[in-house]
Amino acid sequence: MDIKAKGEDCQGVDLLLPWYVSGSLSEEEKERVKEHLKGCERCRRELELIRKERELYREIMDEIPAPATFPRLLAEIERAERGNLWQRFRSLIKAIGDWPRPALVLAAVQALLILGLITTLSLNPWGMGNRVYRTLAGPEVISPRGPCLQVVFQEDATEGAIRELLLEIGGKIVAGPTPMGVYLIELPEGLDRQQIKGIVSSLREKKEIVKFVEMKEG
Amino acid sequence: MSANGLLIEAIARKDHEAFRKLYERYYRRIYLYALYLLDEEEAQDVANEVMMEIWRGAKRFKGRSQVSTWILGIAANKARKRLRGRGERAEEEELERVMDEREGPDEQSHRALLKEKFRKALRKLTPEHREVLHLAYYQDLSVKEISEIVGCPLNTVKTRLFYARQRLRAILEEMGIGKEATWT
Numbered sequence: 001m002d003i004k005a006k007g008e009d010c011q012g013v014d015l016l017l018p019w020y021v022s023g024s025l026s027e028e029e030k031e032r033v034k035e036h037l038k039g040c041e042r043c044r045r046e047l048e049l050i051r052k053e054r055e056l057y058r059e060i061m062d063e064i065p066a067p068a069t070f071p072r073l074l075a076e077i078e079r080a081e082r083g084n085l086w087q088r089f090r091s092l093i094k095a096i097g098d099w100p101r102p103a104l105v106l107a108a109v110q111a112l113l114i115l116g117l118i119t120t121l122s123l124n125p126w127g128m129g130n131r132v133y134r135t136l137a138g139p140e141v142i143s144p145r146g147p148c149l150q151v152v153f154q155e156d157a158t159e160g161a162i163r164e165l166l167l168e169i170g171g172k173i174v175a176g177p178t179p180m181g182v183y184l185i186e187l188p189e190g191l192d193r194q195q196i197k198g199i200v201s202s203l204r205e206k207k208e209i210v211k212f213v214e215m216k217e218g
Numbered sequence: 219m220s221a222n223g224l225l226i227e228a229i230a231r232k233d234h235e236a237f238r239k240l241y242e243r244y245y246r247r248i249y250l251y252a253l254y255l256l257d258e259e260e261a262q263d264v265a266n267e268v269m270m271e272i273w274r275g276a277k278r279f280k281g282r283s284q285v286s287t288w289i290l291g292i293a294a295n296k297a298r299k300r301l302r303g304r305g306e307r308a309e310e311e312e313l314e315r316v317m318d319e320r321e322g323p324d325e326q327s328h329r330a331l332l333k334e335k336f337r338k339a340l341r342k343l344t345p346e347h348r349e350v351l352h353l354a355y356y357q358d359l360s361v362k363e364i365s366e367i368v369g370c371p372l373n374t375v376k377t378r379l380f381y382a383r384q385r386l387r388a389i390l391e392e393m394g395i396g397k398e399a400t401w402t
Contacts, residue, residue, distance in 0.1 A: 015376040024360040057355045066246040067262050180234050
């Protein structure tokens with residue numbers, strides 16, 4: 001075996017060789033190793049072997065694909081944060097209880113004024129007609145029927161490129177962006193799982209437009 | 219403060235863009251680290267849990283250690299928690315399954331065969347040996363950083379990697395690739 005006994009004859013310098021290769025030794029240790037290598041043929045051979053091992057190891061690691069889970073992660077965070085809202089509201093109420101009396105009176109007056117204003121406007125005393133706010137996507141409530149994808153677009157993706165991509169896959173944006181930039185895209189009904197996977201793969205190839213894409217389960 | 223430290227500070231202020239950048243820098247590293255202790259599904263769960271913990275607990279990062287040490291330390295705790303109670307054999311079988319799936323059927327070149335044998339040798343190491351090898355060879359962490367993550371003294375880290383390599387070399391020799399000339 002090429003490897004020698006631990007620390008033997010080399011004052012522990014041989015133990016530092018892997019970190020000498022990765023460049024993570026202190027300046028002092030680096031100098032110590034460098035000096036030692038000048039006069040130690042065995043450590044020089046060992047160093048060369050470590051370089052090869054490390055290179056092979058990194059090649060193997062680089063071949064392992066990592067899952068793209070960013071949209072799901074964002075969805076989980078948003079869900080968790082929504083769950084915290086009620087807790088925040090409760091702690092706010094508790095904190096209000098500790099306010100000094102004048103501040104409490106002022107806050108109560110403000111609340112009454114706002115409530116009065118809302119009531120007055122909702123009664124429409126000036127006859128301004130029916131002014132219901134509608135979005136471009138309205139008035140129907142969107143509830144996706146087909147399979148859905150969670151997508152994050154690249155920062156510099158243009159509206160034109162996104163439109164073209166949606167036409168290509170027959171999809172439409174039904175929700176989003178969330179604060180984390182996730183869109184929900186509905187695909188045509190009737191696609192089987194294999195076809196959806198194919199669409200996901202094709203979107204993953206469009207790296208200049210799509211940053212993350214994942215099938216929405218359930 | 220380092221660029222990564224500034225990112226953590228921004229995440230503590232709930233900056234979504236900073237979180238996205240940190241994800242891009244670290245998610246793969248966390249996943250690959252966990253993968254050498256767990257199966258693919260669990261490694262993915264651990265990586266997601268670590269990211270969630272970073273989002274929720276960024277303000278707890280005080281800058282006393284490197285960001286990578288802090289993050290991989292969280293991953294190490296979570297992965298070990300999952301490993302606890304699982305038999306060593308079950309863990310080895312899982313790793314074998316995971317690594318077998320990665321071997322392409324048409325890999326015939328010398329380099330590909332070498333990699334295949336190297337993968338097989340790696341899976342015969344103990345989790346402790348695989349972990350220290352991964353942290354030094356792939357994550358490029360210093361002795362001090364590894365000692366903080368695995369929770370053992372500096373000298374133990376050095377000798378553990380030494381013995382890990384020695385064991386790896388012995389296994390490779392049994393496979394007929396122990397001679398330096400066959401490494402290229």
